[in-house]
Amino acid sequence: MDLLEDGGGGASRLGASLGARLAQADPGDRDVAGVRLDEAVHRAQNGFENYLDAYNNVPAIGHSHPAVTAAVGAQIATLNTHTRYLTDPVVDYAERIVAKFPAPLERVTFACTGSEAVDLAIRTARYGTGNRGLIVTEHAYHGTTHAAAQVSPSLGPNNPVGDHVALIPSIDTARAPAHEVATRLLDSVSAAIADLNERGHGVAAVILDSVFSSDGVQVEPAGFLAPVVQAVHDAGGLYIADEVQPGFGRTGEWWGFQRHGIVPDLVVLGKPMGNGVPISAVVGTVAAQERFGSEVRYFNTFGGNPVSIAAATAVLDVIEQDGLVEHAARVGGELLSGLQSLMGDYERITDVRGAGLFLAADLGSRDAGLSPDPELAARVVNALRDEGVLISASGPAAATLKIRPPLPFTSNHADLLLEKLELVLRRETRA
Structure with a gap:
């Protein structure tokens, strides 16, 4: 569920030069290190791919501000x-x-x-x-x-x-x-x-x-x-x-x-x-x-x-x-509302929650124990990446979708994230 996928880039060379590492993907995953990072959206420029970043909380005010x-x-x-x-x-x-x-x-x-x-x-x-x-x-x-x-x-x-x-x-x-x-x-x-x-x-x-x-x-x-x-x-x-x-x-x-x-x-x-x-x-x-x-x-x-x-x-x-604290509260509220709406349409979403631009959606079964489904979460994260949207997974079972974009994330970005998430859920949860 990392942002690495195969292609002969950094992912395939991890074991040759890097020592201890935390949560890198296994060799064989695609490398997306060649991404131009600007503000909340990665711009397609000079041959780089274009991604909507809904995960990286280090560049709080946007990439390369x-x-x-x-x-x-x-x-x-x-x-x-x-x-x-x-x-x-x-x-x-x-x-x-x-x-x-x-x-x-x-x-x-x-x-x-x-x-x-x-x-x-x-x-x-x-x-x-x-x-x-x-x-x-x-x-x-x-x-x-x-x-x-x-x-x-x-x-x-x-x-x-x-x-x-x-x-x-x-x-x-x-x-x-x-x-x-x-x-x-x-x-x-x-x-x-x-x-x-x-x-x-x-x-x-x-x-x-x-x-x-x-x-x-x-x-x-x-x-x-x-x-x-x-x-x-x-x-x-x-x-x-x-x-x-x-x-x-x-x-x-x-x-x-x-x-x-x-x-x-x-x-x-x-x-x-x-x-x-x-x-x-x-x-x-x-x-x-x-x-x-x-x-x-x-x-x-x-x-x-x-x-x-x-x-x-x-x-x-x-x-x-830029009033980014208030902005995070407003756009985060819109995004949470959108996730709640998706939860009403997709029973494999068992809970959604969030504060500002730190949000989560649990994936699993709506049985008595709300059994988590980490395999589904992994598929959703990777399918979203293929659709040009970056999120990750968290929680004890790694079955919680974790969304924490840079603070300039706009209402339009939130709409795009929700659109792509619905597309992926429809594809990954159909019988």
């Missing part, structure tokens, strides 16, 4: 140093980004990748609380550094989590009554807290992706995370919101955690922050960061370097100037 390319080019032509040298744009950006968060989230530390930021958040929580235990969902993905991989069970059985990590069941809002979602999650977290205390680790933090992307995109009902924050605080731990995927306006609000009416202790930022230029951050409260910040030496050679800061500043500028 001129504001980012201009800012990066100007900065790298002027000055780029490691971070022992402080430049005004770094401070300017720090002030702007923390202003996007509710009080008391008012300190930011920069890194290069989401994995690094998760690692840093874990270190901060452990040092500040004196505890080691961490709680994540059983299909979570939070990164690939040593510490982040240990809280990423979705990496598979050969990437075991440590004894200090307690796994809780994945949230499944399609199968749980809405009024029970918060209670079930709280019960799971409470049991994990007791387990970690019994093992002698205590609780340093609960780490949750605010939209539970690898758990199948779970966003409803709004507010179900609030009891968890209170429970982890009562246990002496911190709440870490992983906003690497939902952050920067994708959910129709600046941050995915906002729909739950909570204020995390630490927030992890990454992927879309620099529109593809590597930069990440941990934003936190003074209380959560003070001890680590004053007693532990932290240095990151490239974390918050001038070029990456220039890219990140351009991203903020475009999101604000």
